[in-house]
Structure formats: C-alpha cells, structure tokens
Amino acid sequence: MSAPGTDLLSAFPAFYELPPSSAPSSSDEDTWYLLAQIKENMTLTKPTLIVTDRKGVDFAVTFDDALDLKARGFRKGRTLVAPRATREDREEGKKAIVRIGRGCAGDVKVIPGGLEQVSELAFLLAGSDGLGQKCAACGATEGSLSKCTGCATAAYCSKDCQVKGWSELGHKSNCKVIRSIRDIWG
Ligand SMILES: [Zn+2]
Ligand SMILES: [Zn+2]
Incomplete structure (x- = not known):
C-alpha cells in the first residue's frame, strides 16, 4: 500500500x-x-x-x-x-x-x-510531521541529522542524542516496530 x-x-x-x-x-x-x-x-x-x-x-x-x-x-x-x-x-x-x-x-x-505502541508509531509515521524531520531526542532541526541505521527513520543531531534516544527515550523498543511498519506500509 x-x-x-x-x-x-x-x-x-x-x-x-x-x-x-x-x-x-x-x-x-x-x-x-x-x-x-x-x-x-x-x-x-x-x-x-x-x-x-x-x-x-x-x-x-x-x-x-x-x-x-x-x-x-x-x-x-x-x-x-x-x-x-x-x-x-x-x-x-x-x-x-x-x-x-x-x-x-x-x-x-x-x-x-x-497494539498501542504500533498504532502510535503508525500514526506518527503516516503524519506529515513524522519522524526524521527533527532530532528525535532534543528536537533540533538545524544542522545535519543522521538517521538510525536500524529503522532508517528516527533522526538524531548527535551521537549523544542517539544514545539518549535509544536508552532513555525508548527507541530501543520502537526501532524494530518502526522497521516492521515500514516493511508493511513502505
Ligand atoms: Zn539532538
Ligand atoms: Zn531505529
């Protein structure tokens, strides 16, 4: 789809x-x-x-x-x-x-x-201001953002933010869910 x-x-x-x-x-x-x-x-x-x-x-x-x-x-x-x-x-x-x-x-x-996690992420990914437009940890939109290599979706402004996103902000669990959602819906 x-x-x-x-x-x-x-x-x-x-x-x-x-x-x-x-x-x-x-x-x-x-x-x-x-x-x-x-x-x-x-x-x-x-x-x-x-x-x-x-x-x-x-x-x-x-x-x-x-x-x-x-x-x-x-x-x-x-x-x-x-x-x-x-x-x-x-x-x-x-x-x-x-x-x-x-x-x-x-x-x-x-x-x-x-289901709750999947719905939340699916809605977020479908939205126009979805992931990847700003740093998923600090919200920075300036400078160059690098995408998570696991899901190629979440973006971070720095190594520190990536580490924070992964461990403190739950991306460790969301990453594989986002990857599956993208496998299904592109
Ligand atoms: Zn950041
Ligand atoms: Zn990821």
Whole structure:
C-alpha cells in the first residue's frame, strides 16, 4: 500500500467496524487493515488466535491455511495486521470471527510490539510531521541529522542524542516496530 490514507481511523477499523464477509467486496483501491493484539494461540484443528482490537473487544482469527503460527512469529503481546479483513457473523449464540481464507495467510503480518505502541508509531509515521524531520531526542532541526541505521527513520543531531534516544527515550523498543511498519506500509 501507500502510507495509510488521510482518514486513519477508517484505514484501521476496529472489529465491529469491519465489513461483514457477506457484503459484496469493494473496489481494489479500498484497503484497510485490521490491527489487533495477540492474546492467545487457541489452535485446535484450524490455526486460531484470540486477539484484542483497539476498543478492547476480543475475537478469534482463524486461518484456512495450515500454518505454524508460532514459527511465523504470531506470539502473545504482538500485533497482527490483516489487510482487507472482514467479519464473519455466525449463527446466534456464536461469536463473530475473522476468517483468513485459503491462500491469504501470507498477507497477514505480525509486528513485534503491542497494539498501542504500533498504532502510535503508525500514526506518527503516516503524519506529515513524522519522524526524521527533527532530532528525535532534543528536537533540533538545524544542522545535519543522521538517521538510525536500524529503522532508517528516527533522526538524531548527535551521537549523544542517539544514545539518549535509544536508552532513555525508548527507541530501543520502537526501532524494530518502526522497521516492521515500514516493511508493511513502505
Ligand atoms: Zn539532538
Ligand atoms: Zn531505529
């Protein structure tokens, strides 16, 4: 995709904002991403994850493909990214789910960070005054800024600021999340 569109909230719908799977599929230009934090691996017969969306709603994501979720990095506390996910409403008494159809498991990504961290960074990266325009530690915009070699995104005015950003300001944890977000959304 190109970076998330102008309407970020509709680009990242919560579970009950997803279109129902019975709805006619929309045009290819319309892309949205379900972001949800992995809570549990509940695989019995089909690969299944219990996840939580940004509104705190828990639901199951099942995969029609046979795959080893653990080996693919789908672990507790991380964030799952499912493009063009739909909600499958089932008969009364059974909770709705998200079903990843056959051949589509490869489109579903995982980001090594929690949902809150991922959302914050994704919004920041999508914004026009995102990272990289000023020193991520002291805010300096003057002089030459060098980019972090890990994520090629966060910028620093000096070695001192880079060290401070990494250890005190949390870039150590954000760096790999930013890298994953950029791998997915460019
Ligand atoms: Zn600085
Ligand atoms: Zn970095």
